[in-house]
Amino acid sequence: MTPDLPIDKHAIDGLEEGLLGADVGAELTMSIVGRVEGRVRDEKITSMDRLGQVIRDETRALIPERQIATIDLSRARPFVILVVGVNGTGKTTTIAKLAARWKGEGKSVLLGAADTFRAAAIEQLQMWADRVGVPMVKHKAGSDPAAVAHDTITAAKSRGTDVVLIDTAGRLHNKAHLMQELSKVRRVIEKELPGAPHETLLVLDGTTGQNGVNQAEAFLEAAKLTGMVVTKLDGTAKGGVILSIMRQFDIPVKFIGVGEGADDLIPFDPQAYVDTLFE
Amino acid sequence: NLQDKMDRVFKTLRGEASLNEWHIDNALKEIRVALLEADVNFKVVKEFTTRVREKAVGENVLTAFSPAQQVTKIVRDELQTLLGGNEVGLALVGSPAVIMMAGLQGSGKTTTSGKLALHLKNRGKRPLLVPCDVYRPAAIEQLRIVASNVKVPFFEIGDNRDPIDIARKAVADARTLLHDVVILDTAGRLHIDDDLMKELDTIKRETRPSEILFVADSMTGQDAVKSAKEFDDRLGVTGIVLTKLDGDARGGAALSIKSVVNRPIKLVGIGEKYVDLDVFHPDRMASRILG
């Protein structure tokens, strides 16, 4: 946008297309555009520069203040994190990144390979565990995921581990039996360590469209989500569906994934996110 | 649903000989929102509604249908036509025929490779599964397990970590071992990763696939046009596979991808098991997108 040019319909259309193209969704886009148009009228805004600021502010206002909290591992020991989401979103890779991050901060980390279903899921997490240099609890392929979660917690308790990360199989949220399995894994964790899991993170693929809202709703119900990680934002997708998810369910984004390596994880920064949404 | 919305728009239309423009424009507003909510790319929605408008304006109000039903029918027919014709087979040309799987990270290429191998085996072919993803931890092992699960031979690569060399050797070996189809499973990659896109192009030049299948997640949003177009521009996609259709995403990505890559949607993934592969049904997809 060039500063100090008068605002015209093109600017507002551009705003609308930018939001739609970022997967913000039709309803929320119309709501943001409506608010911006209202402010242009009320505040008699004439400069494109000022318009740009108003657009950013209105979008930023959709992200609740408390979203800025990251994960405070000192709240519990072991601090147990359950990682969930639909197929292929980046759960296993995200666990590797989180493990690397916290190991780098001097924490002891233990992984639980509770995806006992998918071909080579356990091998994949084991390779990451070896690469990052953290131990892992696993059972045979095809065994009960809840049993793996249970054994991971008991191991963490006896070893005095700081952080436990539990990987689960990808599952489509409209599959009742799979969501029930997840609820059972969660209950077993709670039973083994009251208060756990201390965080349940939904890993959402950054290229996902409005179905992300359905995913968040279903996983919130089955697994009591406390946060999200949005992956693959190193691509061209903007992950705008998270704005609707944050508004409708008040689930904060903790981290974003920006690549396939162990270091490719950034804490979520609402202002930085809004800025990239409009670049 | 869309029919109800159309009914509301048209309830004021009485005794008119043709669908008037005011009604159509209001109907198109509803259609536009429905398609955007279904994740159809906003530019594709614009083109689509323009097309529907042309068809609808001046259409005589047929007495058998309500105007609402008429417009809904125009929308559904147009959507179905754009999504493409009925079963389009795989082009298996060459000795061996080579199928290259390509797409973004996590879209379902490895699983689909297994499904495709089983599908071809059941049709009397002798497929060979080839691991060209040397990057993702345990990707080779994953395909090896997939191959053993569908009882299809797996191309062992030893210490070879050059995807281009692996593909070339596999195709050469396939000839000797009398495999008539080679399925190259490649690593997920971003369409903006120049080096990795070049890698795919080199594999293509070395192995001359008769099918380059763009494997896309059916829950993809607006970005579907960008990635699909880039893969097509750089490689020349011959067919599209939409995965995870057993989910509840409306699947507007199907229309978005089809609009920028004018190639058939050949197959769909409808589950995690190896039998969960189906042909694409444009009529069912049209209904699903419209909600």
Ligand SMILES: Nc1nc2c(ncn2[C@@H]2O[C@H](COP(=O)(O)OP(=O)(O)OP(=O)(O)O)[C@@H](O)[C@H]2O)c(=O)[nH]1
């Ligand atoms: N570019 C990019 N790729 C990513 C990112 N996160 C994960 N991936 C890739 O996405 C693919 C899937 O990652 P996984 O970690 O296996 O995903 P998952 O959710 O565990 O998959 P399932 O267990 O099969 O449901 C892999 O190729 C990863 O390298 C990211 O932030 N950026």
Ligand SMILES: Nc1nc2c(ncn2[C@@H]2O[C@H](COP(=O)(O)OP(=O)(O)OP(=O)(O)O)[C@@H](O)[C@H]2O)c(=O)[nH]1
């Ligand atoms: N429900 C369902 N899951 C699927 C389908 N196709 C693939 N998956 C799952 O999606 C996840 C990713 O599948 P992969 O085959 O590993 O995906 P990929 O494209 O090879 O991933 P990368 O190699 O990392 O790019 C796995 O959990 C699969 O089981 C499908 O049609 N339906």
Ligand SMILES: [Mg+2]
């Ligand atoms: Mg996984």
Ligand SMILES: [Mg+2]
């Ligand atoms: Mg793969």
